[in-house]
Structure formats: structure tokens, C-alpha cells
Amino acid sequence: MKERVQKILSQWGISSRREAEKMILAGRVKLNGKLVELGQTADPRKDRLQVDGVVIKHRPQTIYLLLNKPAGVVSTCRDPQNRSTVLDLLPSELRTGQGLHPVGRLDGASTGALLLTNDGELTMRLTHPRYHLPKTYEVWVQGHPSATVLKTWREGVMLLGKLTLPAEVQVIHRTTEKTLLKVVMTEGRNRQIRQLAEQLGYEVIKLHRTAIDAIQLQPPKAPMLPSGHYRFLKEFEVLLLKSKVGL
Numbered sequence: 001m002k003e004r005v006q007k008i009l010s011q012w013g014i015s016s017r018r019e020a021e022k023m024i025l026a027g028r029v030k031l032n033g034k035l036v037e038l039g040q041t042a043d044p045r046k047d048r049l050q051v052d053g054v055v056i057k058h059r060p061q062t063i064y065l066l067l068n069k070p071a072g073v074v075s076t077c078r079d080p081q082n083r084s085t086v087l088d089l090l091p092s093e094l095r096t097g098q099g100l101h102p103v104g105r106l107d108g109a110s111t112g113a114l115l116l117t118n119d120g121e122l123t124m125r126l127t128h129p130r131y132h133l134p135k136t137y138e139v140w141v142q143g144h145p146s147a148t149v150l151k152t153w154r155e156g157v158m159l160l161g162k163l164t165l166p167a168e169v170q171v172i173h174r175t176t177e178k179t180l181l182k183v184v185m186t187e188g189r190n191r192q193i194r195q196l197a198e199q200l201g202y203e204v205i206k207l208h209r210t211a212i213d214a215i216q217l218q219p220p221k222a223p224m225l226p227s228g229h230y231r232f233l234k235e236f237e238v239l240l241l242k243s244k245v246g247l
Contacts, residue, residue, distance in 0.1 A: 002041040010120030064233040075105035112209030125245035132186035
């Protein structure tokens, strides 16, 4: 039975479907020795698929990781500017041949919790706008946002022509020059917190994600996952994520 190549790559855990489309457009995928065009179909039982010159096969073993991303590392599998990627933080046995990819992203300057997996279906659902999993951030901003500003942030702000969803925002700590906020949001627009804070008149000094839903960098009664390190998700954490997105 023939299926679209990007769907096969996703089902086989090579990448998310969106990432597979980008790989095809970049000329990285071949079908029986010829470059694949977007929308082209293949029979996974008979046809020969290659990614970056390597023949790929179905990998039934799925991998789920939580990474504490450091600053200066980009949330992609490959970077045309040769910057360090999140895959560079993994050992060679996970970095290559496993189809691991980040679920969503954190911008290069931001740090903290980032999921990586080779489960393309889970990635597609976790990044789909239909599923709003809460993500928790520690955000240092320059200055001292007023109660009015925080109320506006909580209720939603018109950002690039679209109202942001309501968010939880509370003050954790203040110094003479800056404020630490805890922000819990269910949206994931690119650089949303930085742009929103700037629009409200406050520069983000540091942005650190501490949790994705109940998946935490420091679970209760457990040590903090160090920056640049990863851990395998526990079975109940994987089941929790899947249940939240209908898998």
C-alpha cells in the first residue's frame, strides 16, 4: 500500500511530518535513487528510501528524552550556519541512526526543558495547535511590571494581529532592577514571551523553561537535570503525554 513519503518518515520515527516535508524540499530524501518530490508516494514494503544517503528502515523502538537545553544551542537537527544543535549534546548512539528530533523549539538564547523523540506521530500531535499543553517558564525581565501590566499579560495581548491566549503570570522575586516571573502558557508561537514582554515595555533578560505539562526538569524529590544533560522519560510520563493528545 502506497503512502506519502513524509507520512512514512513520520511513522518510522525519522522525523515529524513537518520536518520530513522540509527534508524533502531540501533534497535530502531519495526514493529508489531519485530525489523525492513533496507529495510523492511510496510502498514501504518494496521501495528503497534514503535520507542523507543512508537507507532507512522501520525502527519499532521509540525513544523519549527530556533535555535541559543550554543557551547558544539551536533546537534543530541540522544547522546551515554550523551552530551547535541539541543533537550534538547526545552520545553518538543516540545522535545518529535513531531519527531523534526536537518536539517544538526553544530559541537559541533560551534554556530549559525540551523533548526529543523519534515518535513522529506524538511529535505531530504535541506541536498541533489543537492540543494546548501547558509549559512553565521562569522569566527575568528588566524593571518591575505593574499589576496592570501583569493583568493585561494574563488576559491576552494582541500580538502580530492575533490575541494571545490567557496565561498564568505571577511575580516570584524582585531585585532593585529586575523581576522574576513564573509564566504558564498553553501557546507556543515563535519567541512569544520575548515579543509579548517587549510589547508591554519590558525586556526579557533570561528565559528558562522548567516544565512541559507535568514533565519537569526537577521532579518532586529528585535532583535537577543539569544544563546540557538529558534523561529518558519514565513510562508514566510517556503515557501521560500520549493521553493528553489522544494516543
